[in-house]
Amino acid sequence: MAKLKLRRSKWYARVRIWANDIRKEKEIQIPLKTKSRVTALERLSTVNKVESDIKNGILFTFPWMNDDTQIKVSRFTVSDAIKEWMNRRKKMGIRPKTLEINSNGLKHFTNVIGNTCPLEAVTVKMIDSFVDYLQSRGLSITSINIHLRTVKSMFRYYWKRERLDRIPMIEQIKKDESNPIYINDAEFQSIMELDWLDKFYKRVFYFYRETGCRLRETFISSLDGSWLDIPNLSKGKKPRSIELSESLMEIFNELKSWLETGYGSTLVDPAGHISKMFKKTLRSIGADETKHFHSLRHTYAVRRIVENVPVYKVQKMMGHSSVVTTEIYLKLDLKRLKRDFPTINTGYYEPVESVFRDTKIRDTINKNYAIVESDMTN
Numbered sequence: 275m276a277k278l279k280l281r282r283s284k285w286y287a288r289v290r291i292w293a294n295d296i297r298k299e300k301e302i303q304i305p306l307k308t309k310s311r312v313t314a315l316e317r318l319s320t321v322n323k324v325e326s327d328i329k330n331g332i333l334f335t336f337p338w339m340n341d342d343t344q345i346k347v348s349r350f351t352v353s354d355a356i357k358e359w360m361n362r363r364k365k366m367g368i369r370p371k372t373l374e375i376n377s378n379g380l381k382h383f384t385n386v387i388g389n390t391c392p393l394e395a396v397t398v399k400m401i402d403s404f405v406d407y408l409q410s411r412g413l414s415i416t417s418i419n420i421h422l423r424t425v426k427s428m429f430r431y432y433w434k435r436e437r438l439d440r441i442p443m444i445e446q447i448k449k450d451e452s453n454p455i456y457i458n459d460a461e462f463q464s465i466m467e468l469d470w471l472d473k474f475y476k477r478v479f480y481f482y483r484e485t486g487c488r489l490r491e492t493f494i495s496s497l498d499g500s501w502l503d504i505p506n507l508s509k510g511k512k513p514r515s516i517e518l519s520e521s522l523m524e525i526f527n528e529l530k531s532w533l534e535t536g537y538g539s540t541l542v543d544p545a546g547h548i549s550k551m552f553k554k555t556l557r558s559i560g561a562d563e564t565k566h567f568h569s570l571r572h573t574y575a576v577r578r579i580v581e582n583v584p585v586y587k588v589q590k591m592m593g594h595s596s597v598v599t600t601e602i603y604l605k606l607d608l609k610r611l612k613r614d615f616p617t618i619n620t621g622y623y624e625p626v627e628s629v630f631r632d633t634k635i636r637d638t639i640n641k642n643y644a645i646v647e648s649d650m651t652n
Contacts, residue, residue, distance in 0.1 A: 276321050278314055285314035287321040291329050300436055307338050353389035356380045359428045379421035398442045415449045453606055454572040455565050458614035464559040475551055481525040485516050486574030486592055489545050514593045579603045580611050580618050
């Protein structure tokens, strides 16, 4: 039988459910929405009428929970779960871009599973159907795995809160390890020599290659003297600063003006426009189809490796949360890299325009490389 439990001056009906292993149990607490013990006892008797069904996993809404006068079966559907989980993530301050990715993945999920399917009824077979659906739409293995991680994260959220007894097996699709895709010196020079490409885009591409910024990082960054301050809203979730040369500062200001009052301000997705323009230039010079805008960021890292910059410094310059991410660049063939970047002096040096300003370290490595404490706030 269900028992009464007092929490913060309000009464709850406590239903204890034993698992197959009698050493384990869980408890469901049903709010009786009253401070009166007499009323609570009356409502407890109503709960006890359906106690066996509750123990079998059926959820109910009771008359005191809604405007109806009857007990109704309440199913926690996939749609309910998505709405609650996404609202929770928004309150946690998850980045808008991540929320957009989550929303996109869950939209695909409901296209397969449906909105009204109870969350606890989702099976491995349904997950397999979800994967088949994503593959039929031509999504890459990386994109499919991102959507699978989203779905798994949602299930784990409810499992940790004991609202699910189990999580369907959700396995990532194995993907062959691939090397970072970069733009070599000859390819970049060919881009700079394109007659049809506006000089503005040439300067923007050069800026990203020389700073290693992620595409959207410049949109949320600001200048503090010669320092480009990137807030912790970026993917690395850690603020960092890059010292810019005068020419790079000019390009940054030009890009910000383009975004705020220029042609970029009239675009629905200015970042997407820049990315597509870069892809167009790559096709124009006959570059490999696997190369894309993010290759400029890989190029920045690769060039630092060719210059023999220590991997931990490259990590900080890139804003990677872990050096393990940066170490993928060490797996590249150094002989090939030096052939692809013949313009680089392979003697160790650290250019001022690509310095990381750490929030903890205050030191001077050499005349050209200063690490100082950041004055940015989280």
